[in-house]
Amino acid sequence: MSIIIKNLNFIYEKNQIFQNTDFQFDDNKIYTLLGPSGIGKSTLFDLLTGFKKPQSGTVDYQNVQRSEILTVFQNNQIFPWLTVSEALALPLKINKVSKGQTGSRVKRLLKQFGLEALAHKRPHALSGGQLQRVAIAQGLTLDPKFLLLDEPTSSLDQEAKEEIQDRLIEEQHTRKSTMIIITHDIEEAAYLGQEIILVTNQRLQKIANPTFNKNNRRQALEFYEFCIQLRKQVRQL
Numbered sequence: 001m002s003i004i005i006k007n008l009n010f011i012y013e014k015n016q017i018f019q020n021t022d023f024q025f026d027d028n029k030i031y032t033l034l035g036p037s038g039i040g041k042s043t044l045f046d047l048l049t050g051f052k053k054p055q056s057g058t059v060d061y062q063n064v065q066r067s068e069i070l071t072v073f074q075n076n077q078i079f080p081w082l083t084v085s086e087a088l089a090l091p092l093k094i095n096k097v098s099k100g101q102t103g104s105r106v107k108r109l110l111k112q113f114g115l116e117a118l119a120h121k122r123p124h125a126l127s128g129g130q131l132q133r134v135a136i137a138q139g140l141t142l143d144p145k146f147l148l149l150d151e152p153t154s155s156l157d158q159e160a161k162e163e164i165q166d167r168l169i170e171e172q173h174t175r176k177s178t179m180i181i182i183t184h185d186i187e188e189a190a191y192l193g194q195e196i197i198l199v200t201n202q203r204l205q206k207i208a209n210p211t212f213n214k215n216n217r218r219q220a221l222e223f224y225e226f227c228i229q230l231r232k233q234v235r236q237l
């Protein structure tokens, strides 16, 4: 399962975003995507889901349907009249998943994302961080093969951020799916990314994979050393 980008060119009027870009996203991985504001990260998501079409070049899907690629946006809105449980059940209902399966899936996600106590609340009664957790959980209900996450932890405090990061790793590990995560947070890119990609010079550039011990890395000196190097690379863009 992979998404293969070949010789892709994408321009908004006179603003060239991607030029002769090649890249391959494989399955069973977390990719993190770094790059300055306005460089084209969200545009890349739209090209991957087929929402936008390149002027030339191709995006090929190998053993994956476009419907199996889902995006969770920065400001995902959940319908104001739905409770958290109903919001999580909605994509399953639309896809005619049985009631029994829907119930167990929703229950599992509520537990995993620490939303059990909020199950019957509506969005107006939730904080920004809680809404963000609901949006991520909702993105996972249909078990997408590729989940594209646009700044999934941007409105969370450090503790909540770390909790969500660990949930994402756990989810990816369990499902063997692929996540592509846009972030402006260097530590997050280093912590989550099995592959770190910089969007630069109208291309996607893979940078050295983190090689530090993945266990307990938040406490590891080598993790911080890696982040310092990564920060330098990003600043040079």
Ligand SMILES: Nc1ncnc2c1ncn2[C@@H]1O[C@H](COP(=O)(O)OP(=O)(O)OP(=O)(O)O)[C@@H](O)[C@H]1O
Pocket (backbone or CB within 6 Å): 012, 013, 015, 017, 035, 036, 037, 038, 039, 040, 041, 042, 043, 044
């Ligand atoms: N529909 C559009 N029409 C014209 N220009 C656009 C359109 N959407 C985005 N752009 C421009 O294209 C460039 C890339 O936008 P994009 O949203 O992909 O950047 P980004 O890297 O995701 O930014 P950020 O990190 O700030 O979210 C920006 O300069 C933006 O202003």
